[in-house]
Amino acid sequence: MSKIIYTLTDEAPRLATYSFLPIVEAYAAKAGVEVEPRDISLAARILAHFPERLTPEQVEPDELAALGALAKTPEANIIKLPNISASVPQLKAAIVELRSQGFDLPDYPDEPQSDEDIDVRARYDKVKGSAVNPVLREGNSDRRAPASVKQYARKHPHRMGAWSPDSKTNVATMGHDDFRSNEKSTVVAAEGSVSIEFTAADGTKTVLRSAVPVTQGEVIDATVLHVAALRSFLKEQMARAEAEGVLFSVHLKATMMKVSDPIIFGQVIRVFFDEVFQQYGDDLAAAGLNPNDGLNAILVGLDSVSNGAEIKAAFEAVLAKGPELAMVDSDRGITNLHVPSDVIVDASMPAMIRTSGHMWGKDGAEHDTLAVIPDSSYAGIYQAVLDDCRAHGAFDPTTMGSVPNVGLMAQAAEEYGSHDKTFQLPGEGTVTVVDGSGAVLLEQAVETGDIWRMCQTKDVVVRDWVKLAVTRARATGAPAVFWLDESRAHDAQLITLVTTYLGDHDTEGLQIEILSPVDAMAFSLERIRRGEDTISVTGNVLRDYLTDLFPIMELGTSAKMLSVVPLLNGGGLFETGAGGSAPKHVTQLVQQDYLRWDSLGEFLALAASFEHLATTTGNARAQILADTLDRATASFLDENKSPGRAIGTIDNRGSHFYVALYWANELSQQTADADLAADFASLAGVLGGAEEAIVGELIAVQGSPVDIGGYYRPDDAKASAVMRPSATLNEALAAL
Template sequence: MAKIIYTHTDEAPMLATYSFLPIVATYAKTAGVEVETRDISLAGRIISQFPERLLPEQRIDDALAELGELATKPEANIIKLPNVSASLPQLKAAIKELQGKGYDLPDYPENPQTAEDKDARAKYDKVKGSAVNPVLREGNSDRRAPGAVKNYARSHPHSMGAWSSDSKTNVATMGAHDFRSNEKSVVIESDDTLSIVHVATDGTETVLKDSLPVLAGEVVDGTFMSVAALRRFLTEQIARAKSEGVLFSVHLKATMMKVSDPIIFGHVVQSFFPTLFEQYGEQLAAAGISPGDGLGGLLDAVSALPEGDAIKQAVAQGIADGPALAMVDSDKGITNLHVPSDVIVDASMPAMIRTSGHMWGPDGQEADTLAVIPDSSYAGIFQTVIDDCRANGAFDPSTMGSVPNVGLMAKAAEEYGSHDKTFEASAAGRIEVRNGAGAVLIEHDVEPGDIWRACQTKDEPIRDWVKLAVTRARASGAPAIFWLDESRAHDAILIAKVNTYLADHDTSGLDITIAKPADACATSIERIRRGEDTISVTGNVLRDYNTDLFPILELGTSAKMLSIVPLMNGGGLFETGAGGSAPKHVQQLVKENYLRWDSLGEFFALAASFEHLAAYDDNQRAKILSDTLDRATETFLNEDRSPGRKLGTIDNRGSHFYLALYWAEELAEQTEDAELADAFASLAGALRDNEQKIVDELLAVQGKPADIGGYYEPEDELATAVMRPSATFNEVLASL
């Protein structure tokens, strides 16, 4: 029987699955397609690491490892929902919840000394950060707005804040002594095993990584950020924000860049509160309180210290003395510096640009902002968009074009594969990358605390990326720009490879060029203001940035994008959009039994999954399910059945009912398979006849608290009851 693997993930997407998956499984069965789930949630990943400590009934398999293996096979058909890329505070919170549920899990070892602690730390570090995506992404990314979504956005434009020509909003970035400026890059000539070694000034050698397998043609980079330069830069920007009267904000990705960016975030916290750390730094360190956990974790932890009240006063004084801080939640006093995972650059920057270049200040009002992005690798694209909006005003979603993306990400390409090769220099000296014969390929002089990292980009994914770019340019007719900078070490090598591999394809009649990221961004903006589309062909980090930046400006959200990953060995991975607002949605559900999460991305991913399955398995009914689902989704949009924003309107569960209704009606009306049409005619009729009753049952539960039995690991029975509250809908669906 043909299979679709549906991932069980976290937060709002996971809760939505309790409602939507029964519909998917019921409809899929009519085409002989089985839908199975695999638990790759943060809780599930944690539990799978410690089977020896758990009761037999508590143990679960390592579903992520299983799916990683499946992704290398041609039969793979995986629908991947957004998952938590856990920051350290999130990881600790999940561990605490699971311990409270009776799981015998160790605490996260901050400073592991024993072999047992080191083993536990290694297992938790496998789970921390973006542990899922590098495992599953055995292909490159094809991400674009489906036609139905783009048409809807043009006829129902989302709100955009007006821009002023005298806006003081800007990006601040280092430009020197950072990852971009210190980068060195080499191409590996033959299969080898590299090592990374720290050589202290007295000659003492410490092996940081003893085995780094590489393949012929692979690109290996090494770079570092000077912590002294970082601290000078941060001090200057804090003073600049105060002088200019704008909010101070920092934009990192402490989830995906789970080693380097939490360290950088910690330096931001220390730089903003210099007096606090001068006075109490030793006490905080002795208590195991890390600035990398954020101001929120610090304030929670110091309550137990004798100096707790004085430290809290020093924090309050630091806030008073510094520039106004951008806020995550001004009502609750949660600042930009409270939690490292609260302000994620790829989502936070386009949201700021969409809102007149404003973030929220401590007074609950919007204000111009200094957006601090320390590393200069890609900060320039955001400054380019800000400068354009300052000069030309806000974009118009009713007329603007689109910027689809072809992204290089397979096999943990580029910076997003660096976390197991990122180190904080323990002493002055050199960090070297050596080949198997001991020859030094890359070296950097470092000082204590400098953040050094290496990353890999295999040749096969680069070839596939170029092929995908040509394929998309041919299919769409839009020009394609490779966002690469010849003055950057890594990009210079990629430019040579791109030019070589483009020659393997028929590019006649296609407009394919290479430009620096800021220039490519400027060209793309100029074209979207004219209503024209431009394919951005980018590396892994820019893939992440661009697939939030442009969709948020065009559509109001990146969750409505079609995200296909054609796996290099023939399978398909279908991703369903971003999950950035998922925590707030869960909080609202628990408080008032209302889930605002929009599953539209799942509808598109599911249609693409059925289409892929139809081609792989020669399954005509799967193709019918795909085509009818696409038409049903267009009706869904035109009828405005996405979740409302307030109680008394349909929420996520109601949107699923309407999708099921429109899909059943499309299946009943299609003429390619009479037996299938007959089967769905009675279901469509029953759903339509009971529409008001079902909607009333779904609305009736709103306004009261909902118990799902846990945030990171809800109880299935409770979550099912909450997410499937219409007995009538459940009965009609079961009748198929």
Template sequence: MPKIIYTLTDEAPLLATYSFKPIVEAFAATAGVEIETRDISLSGRILAAFSDRLEESQRVDDALAELGELTQSPDANIIKLPNISASVPQMKAAIAELQAQGFDLPEFPDKPETDEEKEIRDRYDAVKGSAVNPVLREGNSDRRAPAAVKRYAQEHPHWMGEWDPESKTNVAHMKDDDFHGNEQTVVMENDDDLKIQLVSPLGKVQVLRESLKVQAGDVVDSTFMSVSSLKAFLRRQIRRARQENVLFSVHLKATMMKVSDPIMFGHVIRAFFTDVYKEYGADMDAAGLNPNNGLASIFKGLEKMENGAEIRAAFDEAMANGPRLAMVNSDKGITNLHVPSDVIVDASMPAMIRNSGHMWGPDGEEDDTLAVLPDSSYGEVYQAVIDDCRDNGALDPRTMGSVANVGLMAQKAEEYGSHDKTFEIPFHGTIQVVNSAGDVIMDDIVDPGDIWRACTTTDAAIRDWVKLAVARARATGDQTVFWLDRSRAHDRTLKRIVRRYLSELDTEGLRILFMHPADAAETAVFRMRKGLNSISVTGNVLRDYNTDLFPILELGTSAKMLSVVPLMAGGGLFETGAGGSAPKHVDQLVNENYLRWDSLGEFLALAESLRHFAENHGNQGAGVLGDALDKATEKLLLENKSPARKLGQIDNRGSHFWLTLYWAKELALQTTDEDLAAAFKPLAAELENNAQKINEELIAVQGSPADIGGYYRPDPEKTAAVMRPSETFNSIIDQLG
């Protein structure tokens, strides 16, 4: 029997699910739609990876693998909430919590030596980083701002910081010898099985990957970043930030790019604290203090070292004498370099642009910033937007147009850094990509420490991407631009393929263009200022970046985007927008019993999921539920019932109540399905009659600590009690269910 699968994820979205899921289940049941859940949280993925080590009662199924199989079915209907893309510090914290809860998990081996340690590390590596998205995203991405959300943003504009024409904020990136400059691309003529190996000048061969299966038509890339060039670049930017008297910040994606970006993060720390590492580097390395994990991890480790206080003082002195570091939390002394997962490029750069080009300094004041994005592939996009704001001032949410996105991501397209095709080079030699006939199809001369990576993009994914772009262009009439950089080997190849597939489609009357990403960004912002809409058609990484950049400028947050993934097998994946998993919100709930996470993206995704269910299975009631939910969501926005930020006001649970009331009223008044209308009339009346009481019950619990029994794996009973504190509301919903 077809079902809607709701994913259980992490942090704030998971907490919100405890409140919202009972409502969804009750409403869906009235139309005969069954809701099931699958746990793809970080803790759930860890437990599944080590299920064979656990007691029978503790074992969990591999829900992610199950959902991966489901994406190949036309019946797939999955609502995917934001999940943790774990960095190493997050992995270790989650493991420690699970161990404390009684799960027999091994420690995370930083430097595995024995076969057992290597096998353990392999299991953990399969869980960390962006492990979920490549499995579930068996379709390309369609992300846009729904009309109701856009209207609300225009009528209730969010704050935008003013820009000083003399602002010294800029983006710094490498000019050559990076991933962009060293890229090679081939298109496979036949199905094949490739091998990746490193060959020394003396003929020593180290196989890095024994088997990489590819299909005819696949685009296969290889590239590397020179670590010597990276180090020289970082030294120059540190000097530049000090000379220009701006904040120094680094913007990477150490979670999704789980091999390359943590390594680069570590090099930033070594470069910033050069003198410290000259004197104490050997001591810290011997103690296992890896700069890839950030300053917080190093400082914690120093507490256990005999000369730890001396080394910590050296770090403090270096921070005092170097350029001012951008801060994550000035009050607590948490810098941009403390935790790799704290400053994620796709969220941090738009926030900086929105905030007058400023980040927070050590003195607790805002200031201009040098934003360091080592790889040149995408830095120019942000620079183009910064230049526009410096020249023309902040964008106006009341009048600006939208930039939707059609993103290439199906079948793990362009999944740089999120897989086992990225390596830190152990010795000087030549990396070879070898086909089954023994021919070297790509090679790179590399040095120790260089970061080499490959990726594949299937022909079927590209064809589907082009088809989706044309469909969106036809549906909207908006200017549609493929963001492709002719100076990149991959993009040049992609452009030829895209042109071929465009020629097979009806593009009559459509305005479809090709632009360099920096030019495309400049054009998109120019059109936004004129109130015009555009569609950016991008590869996977720019999809990730653009679907935060433009929504944060347009709407104040990327969590309010509608995110639909039409699966290539015919099913649907409905994501709840971008916006991360909001760890700070969990802290507020635990300390104050107040959750300001906004579930708006979840409401939008659920409505699309219900309509998809209706169309695929001829269930009229599901479509009625979806349409009514969209109207209720618009009412929620217009009535300003979204979560506020202060105690004593509506939080996430309160917004769920008001949405439920508006949803029930819409269903009671609709004329398409008389049985549904009859079922919801008494519910709407009961909710409305008890609205004041329910609202008071929801607000009354705020202000005191809340016990949810765990951060990465909260206790279900405790969390349900915290997230469903209104007995009146619960009884009404449970009766419907």
């Protein structure tokens, strides 16, 4: 039997799966396709690393490792839903919940001292941040808005806030002494390994990481962000925000960049509340309250500190004094500095751009904002968008073009693979990358507290990236633009490789450009305002940023993108969009039994998965499922059956019903397989005849609180009951 792996993840996508997966399993079975769920949620990954502390019934297999191995095989066909890239506060919250459910897990050690603490911390660190994506992404990324989605967005445009040419919203970035400006890069001459060594000012040598495997031809980079310069920059921007009368906000990636960006976030809090840390820094440290975890973690922790009320008052005094902070939730007093995972740059910046360049102030009103993105590697792309909107106004979703993306991400390419090679330095000295012969490949001077990192990008991955870019340009006829800056060390190496590998392909008649990110952004914006499409061919971080930015402007959300990862060894990984809005949807479900999560990404990924299965296994019925699901999704969009905005309308569960109905109709009417048509004719009749009853059952439960048994690890029975409240629909699927 052919097989599709369907991942169980976190938050709203996990809850939606309780409703949608039974539909998928029932329909797939008719094509001889097994749909196998695999749990890679944050909770499951935590439990998988502590088997010796659990009872036999509690032990969870390491499904992520198993899927990582599968992703390297031609048989791989994996549908991957959004998962939590856990910040430390999220990780700690998950541990607390799991312990309350009876799992004997140790505390997360902030400052491990004993060998046991060091071991526990190392295990937890394996599930922190972007632990899932680098394991599964054994291929480069092809992300685009399907034609049906784009057509729907043009017919039913989302709201875009008006822009004023007098807007004072801007991006502030360091431009010196940061990761971009200090970057050094080289190409590895021969397969082997390198070590990372820190030599202190007194000559003491410490090996930070030994035996990092490297392959011939891969690009390795090393860079450092100087914390003293960061602190000076932050002070200047706080003064600037106050002087210009705009909100102060910081935008980082404290989930994916799980070592460097939490440290930077902590420095923002230290500088903003400098007088508090000067007076009470020792008290906070003694209580284990780390600013890297965010202001909220400190304020909550102060409840158990003897002089906590006094310290809390000091924090409140600084907040009142200014500059005024942007708010995540003005009603609840949640500022931009409260929780690191609340201000993820690729989600927060597009939201600002979509809302007239505004963020929310503590008064509950919109205001111009100074968006602080400390490292200058990619900050300029957002300034380019702000300047374009100031000059030309908001984008028009009814006419604007698209910017699909081909992303270099396989085998933990670039920054997102740097976590195990990122260090905060304990003193002044030098960090070197040394090969097996003792030769120094890269070297940087560092000072106390500086953040140093090394990145790797495999040659085979770059070759595949170039091939995919040419393939997409040929398939679409759109220009393909490599977003690479010749003045940046890493990009200069890639430009040489890209220029070489383009020669391996027939590019006659194609428009392929290499532009700096800022110039590429300007080029793309000019084209999308004319309604023209432009393929962005980017590195890993820009892939993340752009596949939120452009879809949010075009479609109102990044969850409606088709995300295909052609795996290097012939398999397929099919991702279902971004999960940035997932937490708030869970809150609404628990309070009101209403889930507004949009599963369109799941529908798109599933169709692509069936098509891949048909191509690789010759399963003709899988192709029929793919084709009919595509047509059903088009009907779903045309009939506007996405979750409504308020109780009393269909939510996520209602969307699933309508996809099931339209899909059954399409299957019953297709002529390629009479037996399959007959199988679904009865179901289509039952679902169509019972539409009013089923919708009534789905809406009737709305409005009251529900118990799903846990946020990070829901109880399967409780969550399934909540997400499958229509007995009529459940019986129809069972009959199939």
